[in-house]
Amino acid sequence: MSDAGETAAGIPAANGNRTENGDKKTTRHSEVGHKTLLRSDALFQYILETSVYPREPAALRELREMTALHPWNLMTTSADEGQFLMLLMKLINAKNTLELGVYTGYSLLSTALAIPDDGKIIAIDIHRKNFELGLPFIKKAGVHHKIDFREGQALPILEDLIRDEKNLNFFDFVFVDADKDNYLNYHERLLKLVKVGGLIGYDNTLWNGSVVMPDDTPSPKYIKFYKPFVIELNKFLAADPRIEISMIPIGDGLTLCRRIQ
Numbered sequence: 001m002s003d004a005g006e007t008a009a010g011i012p013a014a015n016g017n018r019t020e021n022g023d024k025k026t027t028r029h030s031e032v033g034h035k036t037l038l039r040s041d042a043l044f045q046y047i048l049e050t051s052v053y054p055r056e057p058a059a060l061r062e063l064r065e066m067t068a069l070h071p072w073n074l075m076t077t078s079a080d081e082g083q084f085l086m087l088l089m090k091l092i093n094a095k096n097t098l099e100l101g102v103y104t105g106y107s108l109l110s111t112a113l114a115i116p117d118d119g120k121i122i123a124i125d126i127h128r129k130n131f132e133l134g135l136p137f138i139k140k141a142g143v144h145h146k147i148d149f150r151e152g153q154a155l156p157i158l159e160d161l162i163r164d165e166k167n168l169n170f171f172d173f174v175f176v177d178a179d180k181d182n183y184l185n186y187h188e189r190l191l192k193l194v195k196v197g198g199l200i201g202y203d204n205t206l207w208n209g210s211v212v213m214p215d216d217t218p219s220p221k222y223i224k225f226y227k228p229f230v231i232e233l234n235k236f237l238a239a240d241p242r243i244e245i246s247m248i249p250i251g252d253g254l255t256l257c258r259r260i261q
């Protein structure tokens with residue numbers, strides 16, 4: 001246990017909420033009666049090694065290992081979030097889904113493995129070549145037939161889908177993980193495509209923690225650039241009466257929106 005009153009895993013020890021005089025400290029979390037779970041990399045590693053990696057399907061593990069060697073690997077969905085998506089698909093009995101932003105396909109393969117054999121995913125990305133890197137793993141997993149990959153900008157492809165009446169109020173789930181400055185544009189279209197009671201998951205809504213950092217905090221250019229869009233999205237979703245929401249602190253933040261009107 002460290003001097004700061006934390007266990008090796010970074011979990012506050014029993015005396016971690018005491019001042020030097022032994023008085024109880026009031027932290028913001030205890031004030032509002034809840035705790036955030038992840039306080040250290042060790043704890044994240046613990047989750048991965050205890051409950052994620054031992055259950056990760058082989059094709060997903062191989063896809064993750066291949067992606068780790070790719071120069072843009074920062075973009076991939078984390079394995080714990082992939083596991084969460086798989087469970088979520090089963091909980092909501094998702095059959096027809098949409099994905100915006102595929103990269104090498106970790107979230108796509110997670111979704112494809114979880115939906116039924118006659119389920120379908122329309123997966124959109126501007127770069128087919130990264131999807132093709134993941135394709136051998138998707139084929140190996142035997143779920144290629146569920147995927148309809150469309151190369152191009154997501155917005156016009158969504159407009160095309162909307163023009164076909166059979167796609168309206170049709171999708172059970174949409175995973176949005178593409179260009180963050182377009183999420184609000186996607187939102188308006190997706191509310192037409194997802195059915196009432198269906199879910200939209202917006203990924204990266206905590207945007208590397210930048211949503212609560214002062215604007216002059218040193219951070220990569222792309223973090224600074226997209227930060228105002230993510231903040232605007234979060235405010236908008238919180239106030240949108242057409243959906244119920246929950247912001248899940250998994251990965252880089254995943255906001256689940258259930259369409260109610």
Ligand code: SAM
Nearest residue numbers: 075076077101102103107125126153154178179
């Ligand atoms: N979900 C992926 C996974 O699990 O690995 C990660 C997606 S990555 C964060 C974002 C992807 O969005 C990139 O592959 C990028 O090519 C794609 N993208 C960016 N802008 C886009 C747009 N306007 N339309 C479609 N795809 C876009």
Ligand code: CA
Nearest residue numbers: 075177203204
């Ligand atoms: Ca993401």
